[in-house]
Amino acid sequence: MRDASGPAVEAAGLVKHFTSGKKTTKAVDGVDLSIPAGTVFGLLGPNGAGKTTVVRMLATLLRPDAGTARVLGHDVVQDADAVRGAVGLTGQYASVDEDLTGTENLLMLARLYGFRGTAARTRVSDLLEAFSLTDAGSRQVKTYSGGMRRRIDLAASLVLSPRVLFLDEPTTGLDPRSRNQVWDIVRVLVDDGATVLLTTQYLEEADQLADRIAVIDHGRLIAEGTSSELKRSVGQGAVDLRLADASRRGEAADVVQRVLGTEPTLPTDPYALSARVPDDGAHLVAQVLPALGEAGIAVPEFSLGQPSLDEVFLTLTGQPLPDEQGSEEPAPAPEVSR
CATH class of the missing domain: 3.40.50.300 (P-loop containing nucleotide triphosphate hydrolases)
Structure with missing residues (x-):
């Protein structure tokens, strides 16, 4: 315990x-x-x-x-x-x-x-x-x-x-x-x-x-x-979309940016689109789907969640985390498990 x-x-x-x-x-x-x-x-x-x-x-x-x-x-x-x-x-x-x-x-x-x-x-x-x-x-x-x-x-x-x-x-x-x-x-x-x-x-x-x-x-x-x-320290949340037509992701990104005022991120999945909700923008989330509908962009999946730790780290340090770790101090002495 x-x-x-x-x-x-x-x-x-x-x-x-x-x-x-x-x-x-x-x-x-x-x-x-x-x-x-x-x-x-x-x-x-x-x-x-x-x-x-x-x-x-x-x-x-x-x-x-x-x-x-x-x-x-x-x-x-x-x-x-x-x-x-x-x-x-x-x-x-x-x-x-x-x-x-x-x-x-x-x-x-x-x-x-x-x-x-x-x-x-x-x-x-x-x-x-x-x-x-x-x-x-x-x-x-x-x-x-x-x-x-x-x-x-x-x-x-x-x-x-x-x-x-x-x-x-x-x-x-x-x-x-x-x-x-x-x-x-x-x-x-x-x-x-x-x-x-x-x-x-x-x-x-x-x-x-x-x-x-x-x-x-x-x-x-x-x-x-x-x-x-x-x-929570970096914003209200994140809007995640999955599009029916990957060729229209650029248009969808423009619509989302116009509504939320934040620049969307484009994951490696060509059908996916994410955007951070600004601190004072929770009321804008409900406007995203109607705006996409008016543009004729079909969105079969839509979710609202917290920002990821990746976004937290990028916001705090201005750089993404690399995948692997290198040595931090010059010529470290050999370590011994105790």
């Missing part, structure tokens, strides 16, 4: 600079966070926005240049060992040894964490079963598929059942089936009481998993709220 007794992660005014030659870059510029225990908090942003740098500071892998942060009440600088003993981290890249088998990787970590004999083997067996890797446990990790590698990496970060789990782009490059498997694992962990900080560029992922979402750009948090709150 979820524990909403207080914040599991807190940060105030976090700042981090990186210097390369004569150039200094402020990767994180005064970030404040408060993440309630037993929730999923999504940190959404484009390449270089500062997501990974924030996670690495909270996980004690980087020392903040300014500001403070506490994880489960422990200061990440003054009480770093206590933080490390209570958190798990899965970074953007696999942290397991590819020349070892899945079982050998987990056994090594279990023994490093103090498990011995039967207790170590039982813990490893339970993790392999939980992540659907029992049959692959005796194989070298370098023979695993991308989805299997991410699952073994997640398993490695959970050897000690951490109360706080940092997931930095956990599903980048995975196929939809593997991504859904990771999502299911995250849901189970949170239902069992864990707190998860998830960085992602996948809008659907944030929408599906996060209780609250913060948007970060150029090292600053520029918005925070639930998915619904963020969507």
